Amino acid sequence: MIEQLRQRLQALQKTPGVEGRPGTLPFGIPVIDTMLGGGLTRSALHEIAATGEAHLPATAGFALAVAKRAAPSPRLFWVSEDMAFAESGLPHGAGLDALGLAPEQLVMVSATHRRDLLWAMEEALRCGAITVVIGEMRAGAIDSVAIRRLSLAAVESGTLALLLRTEPPNDASTAVTRWIVGAMPSTTSGAPRVAVQIVRNRRGPTGTWILEWSDSDGQFILATHAQPLAAPALDRPHRQVA
Amino acid sequence: MLSLWLRRLSIDRIVRSRKHETSTPLVVTGKRGNVEVLTAADDAARRLGLTPGLALAQARAMHPGIDVVAEDVETDTALLDSIADWCLRYTPLVACDMPDGLLLDISGCAHLYGGERELIADLSGRLEKSGFAYSLAIAGTIGSAWAAARYGEPASYACGEERSVLAPLPLSALRLPPPTVASLARVGLKRIGDIVNLPRAPLTARFGSDVLRQLDRALGHEHEPLTPRLPVAPYVTEQRFPEPIAREEDVLAVTVRLARRLQSALERGGDGARRIELSLFRTDGVVRRIAAGTSRPLRNPGDIQALFVERLAALADALDPGFGFDMVRLSVLVAEPCPPEQIGIAGGEDAAEFCRLIDRLSARLGPRRVCRLVAQDSHIPELAETALPAQAVNGDAGWSTFRRYRSEVDLPPRPLRLLARPEPIEAVAEVPDGPPLRFRWRRALHEVIAAEGPERIEGIWWSEHGGPARDYFRVEDKSGLRFWLFRAGLYRDLSDGAGAPAWFLHGTFA
Numbered sequence: 001m002i003e004q005l006r007q008r009l010q011a012l013q014k015t016p017g018v019e020g021r022p023g024t025l026p027f028g029i030p031v032i033d034t035m036l037g038g039g040l041t042r043s044a045l046h047e048i049a050a051t052g053e054a055h056l057p058a059t060a061g062f063a064l065a066v067a068k069r070a071a072p073s074p075r076l077f078w079v080s081e082d083m084a085f086a087e088s089g090l091p092h093g094a095g096l097d098a099l100g101l102a103p104e105q106l107v108m109v110s111a112t113h114r115r116d117l118l119w120a121m122e123e124a125l126r127c128g129a130i131t132v133v134i135g136e137m138r139a140g141a142i143d144s145v146a147i148r149r150l151s152l153a154a155v156e157s158g159t160l161a162l163l164l165r166t167e168p169p170n171d172a173s174t175a176v177t178r179w180i181v182g183a184m185p186s187t188t189s190g191a192p193r194v195a196v197q198i199v200r201n202r203r204g205p206t207g208t209w210i211l212e213w214s215d216s217d218g219q220f221i222l223a224t225h226a227q228p229l230a231a232p233a234l235d236r237p238h239r240q241v242a
Numbered sequence: 243m244l245s246l247w248l249r250r251l252s253i254d255r256i257v258r259s260r261k262h263e264t265s266t267p268l269v270v271t272g273k274r275g276n277v278e279v280l281t282a283a284d285d286a287a288r289r290l291g292l293t294p295g296l297a298l299a300q301a302r303a304m305h306p307g308i309d310v311v312a313e314d315v316e317t318d319t320a321l322l323d324s325i326a327d328w329c330l331r332y333t334p335l336v337a338c339d340m341p342d343g344l345l346l347d348i349s350g351c352a353h354l355y356g357g358e359r360e361l362i363a364d365l366s367g368r369l370e371k372s373g374f375a376y377s378l379a380i381a382g383t384i385g386s387a388w389a390a391a392r393y394g395e396p397a398s399y400a401c402g403e404e405r406s407v408l409a410p411l412p413l414s415a416l417r418l419p420p421p422t423v424a425s426l427a428r429v430g431l432k433r434i435g436d437i438v439n440l441p442r443a444p445l446t447a448r449f450g451s452d453v454l455r456q457l458d459r460a461l462g463h464e465h466e467p468l469t470p471r472l473p474v475a476p477y478v479t480e481q482r483f484p485e486p487i488a489r490e491e492d493v494l495a496v497t498v499r500l501a502r503r504l505q506s507a508l509e510r511g512g513d514g515a516r517r518i519e520l521s522l523f524r525t526d527g528v529v530r531r532i533a534a535g536t537s538r539p540l541r542n543p544g545d546i547q548a549l550f551v552e553r554l555a556a557l558a559d560a561l562d563p564g565f566g567f568d569m570v571r572l573s574v575l576v577a578e579p580c581p582p583e584q585i586g587i588a589g590g591e592d593a594a595e596f597c598r599l600i601d602r603l604s605a606r607l608g609p610r611r612v613c614r615l616v617a618q619d620s621h622i623p624e625l626a627e628t629a630l631p632a633q634a635v636n637g638d639a640g641w642s643t644f645r646r647y648r649s650e651v652d653l654p655p656r657p658l659r660l661l662a663r664p665e666p667i668e669a670v671a672e673v674p675d676g677p678p679l680r681f682r683w684r685r686a687l688h689e690v691i692a693a694e695g696p697e698r699i700e701g702i703w704w705s706e707h708g709g710p711a712r713d714y715f716r717v718e719d720k721s722g723l724r725f726w727l728f729r730a731g732l733y734r735d736l737s738d739g740a741g742a743p744a745w746f747l748h749g750t751f752a
Contacts, residue, residue: 054686054721054723055721055723057658057659057723057724057750057751057752058722058723058752060658060659060752061658061751061752062752064658064752065752075596086662088659088750089657089659089660089661089662089749089750090615090629090659090660090662091615091658091659092623092627092656092657092658092659092660092749093615093617093626093627093641093644094623094626094627094644094648094653094656095655095656095657095658095659095660095749095751096658097641097644097645097648097656098653098655098656099658099752102641103615103617103627103639103641103644104614104615104637104638104639104641106614106615107600107612107613107614107632108612108613108614108615108629109603109607109611109612109613110607110611110613111607111611112607116606116607119606120603120607123599123602123603124599124603127595127596127598127599128592128595129592129593129595129596129599130596130599182722183721183722183723183724184722185691185718185720185721185722186692186718186722190692190694192722192724192751192752193722194722213752
């Protein structure tokens, strides 16, 4: 009897995000993909933070590049606070189109309060007809309960949820991964570069890379061997993580 | 046609707003020309001989103890509007008859109350309870109802006998301007009966066509249109309660029941609802109207209920039921043809789910907060696309045309985010026509290390207010941030006497 209850309790207590439906979004960069266990978990919440407010466009670009990998023409939901759209500007259709995203698939929601923003994100996640939900948040702590709800909603509907934040947070979160993204000066080729850092990963290892946007491939490619240069521990077959 | 005259509207409003009763005579005053005159007086004041039209100074001299309140036309109008809303329980055709009357077209509606006399009894009972002085009349035409309400017997009923009812009434009952009435009186024509049988041609020649037109309208020889205050909804259904309801769950349950009734009506008409309104009639006469829009023609009761769940949630505690609602009405304000429902076709379910989400978000946050981008026919970047409410946007929103254009002209890179309006920056350029070396935006200094451009975008040269030509540059600063900025105006145009070209920042690249 007690054993049964214990099992039921365990089933209820499963952490959201990790044991979701199978399905990952590979970056096409072996180092990152192995570290993430094949790629970004599709039905989960991921946090992407900018190194500073000025780097928000690069962060948004990175998030959209991730969104683009979710489907050939993803149905995008971009939920943001009023001020964010006023300060950083609205997403520009021509720019999205150049990135390979269909502007007609984008729905923008501006919320007056943080509460409305989280509610709108959750509704969009639970809908099931949306491919990617992007929530853009200004500085300030967010309710951990709300984040947990978002994670659960993402797992249940199999929708990719991306939370954009203006500065690197250090609060606890149920997000599967947390990224910190900043712009980097480009080389002579002029291709945009971003510095990408995984600071939290449910699967364990973290790392830093410099990625370069390749227009011809329509995806990010690894620009440098950022540290560590040695192969990560998880590449050893006898120590496979998860 | 029912004409309702609230003869002491402003006095009743003031008395209702007061906490305790006083016996001091009350008058309302307003400026007419250069004189402060009485515009309304209560019964006590009238008994003292203070009638509207009297100068305030004279009234004060006669009775220094009177209570004087300045008139407030806007509040009176708002009150009349709310009474008109409340009268929607009797008929959808309610018109305001300024400044203090209402016209209700009750033809075909009276039997719902058991007859015209019962309707009058119901209406007068409610008005008395609310403390309004009124007089009303039912007649075949607007003109005769108006005349009977103001000059005839109280609660008179004159259908089919307009001529005999009107005959003893004074000529001002025909809604004629006072100078015309005065000039008619000068020749001894004082009552409507005096002019009914007069030869028409001399009357028109002497007093203008107005007199006979008003008479014809009152007698029903000429049609007079009624302009309802609110457009009449194509589909309406309502539910009355002997015992008022107050809880939100009850209101929602009733909404579903009404929506089910609407569904069959909509199906018969081949329509779907694009805009739905829920009217809640409170027992004390306040009417609450809550509207919700949809992104596609809607029939499903469950979807309609879901909309109002969000609308009521957005209202928070504002759904103040008072002593409860005794009538709920659901009306479709805008209907659109809608093909019969198809169920179970792959792909359709996703689209329906998506529309439902848009509707829910729009209902809660407001339609303007849920937007989609629409490509516009313009080459000026900030005009090339606009964000419109997602409920109003269908199909590909012009983007397939944009893609065709893009492939033809090989459009230079466009930023990922565009500021609503270009923000002025302080920029220093090496050469007048070149890109800036450094610039200051939002108080931060950016050193430019790489630049691409210019891309020249001409202003709207065919218009006087088209603005100058712009040279757009894509620049990257030291830390790798990429901006889209432009110089408005060209140095070649400086000789025209225009100011020096200014720099603006317009967008950011990823």
